[in-house]
Amino acid sequence: MEMFMAIYLVPLALVMFHFHKLLLRWGDHHCYMVGYECYKATQDRRLDTESCAKVVFRNKNLGLDEYKFLLKTMVSSGIGEETYGPRNIVLGQEECPGLADALSEMDEIFYDTLDKLFAKSGVSPLEIDILVVNVSLLSSMPSLAARIVNRYRMKSDIKVFNLSGMGCSASLVAIDLVKHLFKTYKNKLAVVVSSESMGPNWYCGKDRSMMLSNCLFRSGGCSMLLTNNRALKHRAIMKLKCLVRTHIGSVDDAYASCIQMEDDLGYRGFRLTKNLTKAAAQALTMNLGVLVPKVLPLWELVRYISMTYLMRKVKMATMEGIRARLNFKAGVEHFCIHPGGRAVIDEVGKGLHLSEYDLEPARMALHRFGNTSAGGLWYVLGYMEAKKRLKKGDRIFMISLGAGFKCNNCVWEVMKDLEDGNVWKDCIDSYPSKTPVNPFMEKYGWINDESLSFVALN
Template sequence: MELLTALYALCFLYFTYYIYNLVLQKRNQCCYMLAYECYKATEDRKLHTELCASIILRNKNLGLEEYRFLLQTIVNSGIGEDTYAPNNVILGKEECPDLIDSLSEMDDIFFDTLDNLFAKSGISPQEIDILVVNVSLLSAVPSLTARVINRYKMRSNIKAFNLSGMGCSASLIAIDLVQHLFKTHNNVFAIVVSTESLGANWYCGKEKSMMLSNCLFRSGGCSMLFTNNKALKQQAILRLKCMVRTHYGSNDEAFECCIQMEDENGYRGFRLTKKLVKSAAQSFIINLRVLGPKMLPLWEIMRYLVVSYRFRKFKSSSSQAAAAVPNLKTGAEHFCIHPGGKAVIDGVGKSLGLTDYDLEPARMTLHRFGNTSAGGLWYVLGYMEAKKRLKKGDRIIMISFGAGFKCNNCVWEVMKDMEDGNVWEDCIDNYPPDSLVNPFMEKYGWINDEHLSFIRMDDYRMFS
């Protein structure tokens, strides 16, 4: 009887929520994406095996043990040979970067993606009403938003916001900010620019937990154009349906699992601990408790509640897995997972019961572009589009994690068939490749030979 009463109450709440959403949509709270442009660096900045090895060998603080750790990490990272590094790292200035190096890195990404965005959309910079730039590891004066405004001579009454320290999930935080501004500003255009400053934050020490960031993070970024003008609905490619942000920073383990710091020798970097995957899982569960009812059909919510109730009542081990999470595939056709690392992608896939097809966009993005921080989600979206997977009416769930610890997820509706090749155009036919194994082991596997432990790394060239 209690279960039946709960189901009736749930139906009533769901119907009330549905009517409430319809009212909100009529109050100009829609958020449409008109276009997006991802950044692709020049060919001379590609981190192929030999260049990557030469950069590693420049670090005189590393010994044989550290080299073996790096070899194992790179081989198992899921990252290929076509990712891009900051220019100052390519030029050997990673230990002593100048401010101009960081600003030049940002300018390249900002202006390349924005130039293409304005050209594709036909919207001029002077029409932009809201500008949000998110770069976690660089706070400049004047702000990075000011650099964009100055370059494009934008209007003096533009609403500009500069976000820093928000981590890999900053892109969705910026979009959430835009969505809230849309509630009080009618028929406006907004731009979000998401990237990361890597050149000045390349770690030059030997702490293993801090060396991981050099193996995972790569140059990249994205600029996006949004509007709440319903007259432009037919031009939109995506419509934001719902967004849920979860901050798990009150948990000490989660707060410290990915953090910028200095090691004992004063080298600054980004530490990634083994607690990251656990923190991501816990914050994800909290997020789904709120996101699930917003995106899932009523029958799936009812099914999940019944299964959960039976599990709690009978403590059935067979239904424990089913009670863990609802079936998100009933609320979304596509899964756009932040390509933060192989462990995170596989962990999300396992917890949600996703197939290799579902995880393919995130895995291929990690392989081709690496972890591009806040811009990574849009390379995953670009892969789906280049593969012609996105059809009108499809729903996409975006799943992102970031330092703090944060889990920010949202659901988009595809407004038209999407078939642009974007940054994947010249290589999409080669994906997925036959193997994702990095060729480092083939060339540098001799480092693991215990009989060669007496060799100094200065003698490396005799083996290359």
Template sequence: MELFLAFCLLLLFYAISKLCKLAYQKRDQRCYMLSYQCHKAAEDRKLDTGSCAKIVLRNSSLGIEEYRFLLKTMVSSGIGEETYCPRNVIEGREESATLMDALSEVDDVIFDTLDKLFAKTGISPSDIDIIVASVSLFSPAPSLTARVINRYKMGKDIKAFNLSGMGCSASVVAVDLVKQLFKTYRNSFAIVVSTESIGPNWYSGKEKSMMLSNILFRTGGCSMLLTNNIALKEKALLELTCAVRTHIGSDHEAYSSCIQVEDDLGNRGFRLTRDLPRAGAKALTMNLRVLLPKVLPLSEMLRYKISYCRNKITKRSKGIAGPGLNLKSGIDHFCVHPGGRAIIDEVGKSLALNDHDLEPARMALYRCVNTPTGGLWYVLGYMEAKKRLKKGDRILMISLGAGFECNNCVWKVMKDSEDKNVWKDCIDHYPPNTFANPFSEKFDWINDESMRFARREDYVPKICI
């Protein structure tokens, strides 16, 4: 009897120790966002309708068909008049960018956002334990994190990581990396800086699939302050509850759908192929199959399974729009990557989202365009500035990027938030009453079939009006 009792006590002790260990590990997996800061470029770098057309015109290798393609794309892009361009492009040096141009572009974003982030939170740079920089098309030596450490005189034991080549979804990868590191480094502070080097990667050739990047990519970026210190929970804006990363690079079409290459004449640029929407849809579907069961209530998953089986038996599943799941049973807001009008519309259609759900992404595209790795945070900023974020809400953040990758995560809002952040000077004017694109009126002549036979000297004056 005594032996049996001892065995039971030992078993009970083992169970308690396991539960304590799990609870301790769970505590170490906390990842809070204390604050974030998006970049707004100087007014002398603003790219309005006329400026954009003149930049396009500087490429003397283009003919009327290429101009027709570019101007039509501008009209249908969903882009407004408030975007910003790299300084070397504004100054007409897109074909002769220097190393200093590249460094200046990323320094402007990184140091501006970090200065404001440290001032806003009161956290000293010397308190930072982890730093992650994500810039896809620029990897200097010393590294970008080394430039930050040098400028702010950070500690010698800081853990620094540089991510490159991951495209528009790199900031979610960076956040997930921080979350994994938090399992080892307790009570730590981490900063993530996400931007892109657009100026030195401006495409100067005439291949249509590579000219798209000149229209869709603009200057911008963001810095975030994260911690796993539970004592700072009350000060946090968001808590990361789930992150799922999907990589389908083994599929050659997906791998090649969004890739940096040289054209036949040696002009370097970023090619966006027709396989891109298909790759995005495939990666998103695979990702959500893993992520949604983690965030949606069990009742919704059971309802979906029963409905799926019933539709399969009755052959009614064909033609049903959306994922079949009621995503709003576990998600309150959708932070969709503003990669372009087609991407936003396709994600909205796939997930059965309405105009209210997609408004933040569309407005970020209209005002900021796709600022690669920093784009998602302008979308989040719009939600915050519009006072949409309430304590307890959950945000699904959807990002797509080169590789091909789909990296999604879910944040829990820790407190009511209404900071107008980078949108403070214009949020009251959004959404605008009309999305009429100035290109439509100014360059409608480009659709005249008679212009197909025009000479360059005939249409150049029309573009320069």
């Protein structure tokens, strides 16, 4: 009997022990979000109709056709009266920005959101184990991440990462980095800071493909607190379920569809080409091919495959029609779409067959705060929370697109009912906007009337 025990039970005990270790290790791979804070600038940086028009008319490189193009773009942009611009732009210093202007802009966003994040969470900066900062268009020495470490006197063994050039989807790139670091470092706290440097990157030339960025991009950012410590699970607001990154930079047209460059006159800016929507569609389709099986229930996948087979057999469907029949709402309740522009939101909504209710958070974030680049997703999330849409157990599908060209998407699970007013608390009752017409329409809507093309702009 003792021999039997030694031969069979001891190996069984070892197997069970190792299996238990694997389970514990798997549990440590969770990535929880403890909190996030978005940035809202002061009123003196507000870009209303008059302020934006003044910025446009200050550019002496523009002729009547360029003025008309810019004003038409503003009229149809989906951006409202309450967005914020960099301080040097508001003060009329866009043609000669200095390094001090750029760093001051970042400091305001970083320290405002981090101060609030640490105060609300009760976590001390000295407790942070990992820091990831992503700002695409500014790389200073020492790094922007080092400025944060210095400001908050963070500990010497903190793991610091400074990401640049990653575009509007950089926020999820940073979270993916943290998720992988959590596999190695146990029971840690991580902070991700996402923003963009607008001040020194304002375009002062007359290339139309580069003027578009001035109409869409605005100041903003977000700081997030993440952990893989299961002891803090009860404090978490969301849990990361899955994250998929797609990069099609090997395709020349996609790579060049949004790119920083200088025009023929030497003015530096951000060029957006007509290939942007095509690149976005291609990257999103490839990303969904990987993400969908992780998100949708088996019965929905079986239904979709069966329908696809039958429709192909009778030659009734196009590829676009087949995608539209895939019911994403079978796997997620909310859609958090990057507010990159009205066309971006429209195309994603059309491709995923979403309702206006689903698109409302992205549209309102664009209207209220503009395209805040990597920080944009969190203003959309904040809108959902302020509207008390997010309930325990709900799943949120985040969709981000950015230069590279990249599509980074993820799904979060809500851990508790969320209803913080955050940056929306002083205006959420007035949204969705009862008057969605862009305020530029009232004063400059006539610009679309070709019969008035002879009118000069003073």
